[in-house]
Amino acid sequence: MNFDYIIIGAGVIGSSTAYYLKKALPEKRILLIDRNRTAGAGNTAKSAALYRNFFSSRTNRMLAASSIRYYIELGGKIGLDPIGYLWLFSEEQWKNSQKSIRQLDMKKDEFEVLDRAGIANILRINFQSKNPFADVHAGIYCHLCGSLSAMALARHYASEFVSLGGEVSFDTDIRSFILTGQISSYAPWEDVHIDTVMDQKGNSYYAANYVIATGAWTHDLLAPVGIASGILPKKRQLFALKIDEHAQLIEHPGKAPAIILPAGGVYIKPILERNILIVGSADDLGQPFMMSDPEPDPRYFHNAIEPVLNHYFPQLAGYNLSLKWAGYYDYHWPDMTPVIESVANITWIGGTSGSGIMKADAIGRIAAAGLQGHKEAFLADGARFEISKLSLRDRDVEKEELII
Template sequence: MANGLKRTPGFFDFIIIGAGVIGSATACYLKKALPESRILLIDRYHTAGAGNTAKSAALFRNFFSSRTNRLLAGSSISYYLEPGTKVQLDPTGYLWLFSKEQWNASRTAIHELDPEKNKFEILDRDRIADILGINYQAKGHFPDVNSGIFCHLCGSLSATALARHYASLFKSMGGEINFNTDIKEFIITGQNSCYAPWDNVFIDGIVDQKGNTYNAKEFIVATGAWTHDLLAPIGIASGILPKKRQLFALKIENNAGLLADSTSTIRPAIILPAGGVYIKPVFDKNIIIVGCADDLGQPFLMSDPEPDPLYFQRAIEPVLNHYFPELDFILSLKWAGYYDYHWPDMTPVIESVANLTWVGGTSGSGIMKADAIGRIAAARVQGHKEALLADGSKFRVSRLSLQDRDVEKEELII
């Protein structure tokens, strides 16, 4: 065989690269729709959801200003309620805090939402003080706490359990999975003519780290932060770029420094008004997980994968010390992963060229939208114009494409 490449037995109808939560969900719904098709799911790790999916804070919310994001997240959450304990779903709620300036900037978008339908309530400063032992005064770089939104249909789950849930369903329907398989190269027709415009250029196969080749009619790339590095060499501008995100687990002595009432059953995830810092409580283990959704400064590159303790000390710890001056903690764990961003709208991308489709650009909200994205991607590769979401709503597939994009600007950004 040319170039000494080895071929794997058989020929697939579809090959999906990436068994994170997005790729696994896509594989599941594609196999469900086409049970007779031979479908292969490939991942570089030893199990589903072991890459950046596993490094997520794994929070979910339905609270968005964009109708598109509300559809994607709301329908996905409605599905997650079914497996519930299997994916460790914990609907603790979100408490999103705003300074006076932030509230005035977001008020129009918030008042256009229906509190009953979208399951949230607006809190004033006194009501916030009933829940949190927080310093609400502004000082220096840290704005005041003026208002809050308590979002009821929000919380956390296990991202790896969710990915494995979809992968398990896929396999139970006869889907095939290859783990520990790292795709290094695409084999493209038309190389001899230098991709002349009259050639029918398409993906003929893919090559893994051992030189094995895999052939299929259709290929789906759901590799998240690796999408750009994988597709740029074959001439595809995916619209997706990686950015490093870091999380830190803090061991706390008790809840008194965070909650106003340590006996309260209200223990939500908290979004602070300074610098995109957020808190995920795991009070049964006396731990809180903190992160920061910063903007300018962090490169859109696959750079150093290790977490930086200085980042915590300089960008996150001062925020915690200001808003929760009585909170005692010890930094116990730290890890880093990558979000796959799509600018400028921070909404997922599902696009195709020839016989290749890529799915990504979830911009930090892939967990909360994965079910809907998987259904829409599966519909796209089947050539359907609409996808049926878990809550019964219909979604026009082309809305998430790059060429026929039709999404709204998101006004409520962490």
């Protein structure tokens, strides 16, 4: 099987890249491969699928804002629900975040600063601090933020790709890369590149160019062939609480925004129409940068999340977990911003650092433009983006401070 491009990984990133590449190069043979049975069944399916344009880094704001523009066009097709986002700060966090907040274009990006009275108008929350939990001092409400169906988004890109003549191979687990030359003894002047990739059944797939969009699995796939991808996996867990209507979270009837609490990186995705709260947190030291036990651990909920929830929302005490799951972020830890880099005929796209759903449209457009040899990409909102900014060699991005 001979292709111009083989894209390994049909998550939201690989599917978006495949779509924009095929759209630009309709005559090229492009194959999208995944070990799962359908697009988006990896960490895309595990995500909380929240989107926000609220980032401290200008680059991340560009990637997210332009992607959101495209998602709003897709609307109900991807289950877009613009519930908003309420990021809460303690007094100390608020002081320390002023530099990042000043960089935001409040009006254009539809951010609103809320004081305690403004927050109390939305949430029934405990504002007081009690060691070790900080007070609630201020909030930023993001109007252009919300939630969507990440699976529907990945499937949208994959099905558009197929409708343009793109080819897919699911249930295909790429186990090895065969390089030209003898890996242990090749001479430095030889042209070493990937000749073919082989799946679990021993089938070989040939292409002129290979694109690795394997998210959290990228390091394990590329390290054996001598590539330091800069992308490392870290386990992340989500827990669903079944609440009842009396557990009133919000002041007025209607939808509640996604909430980021000022302690422990705990966040809440409320689905009040189904009486469900999805909660997560971002532990750091102690959670290894590697593929670890993929099972969610209820002790983590009880030790790290529940106390925070119960402090800020005492009315939630006593509710049981109805569901729990775990996945992996694919971190580019130095700046928490995506990576698109190439060596020989291999390009890898990843490092989405916990916000790949909300940036997938921009990342796909940028990767596809780079694969065609362009220097710039055009994003959904018309912004131009210099592709090399996301490379490892010529990287030019700001460090992201607002990561959960």
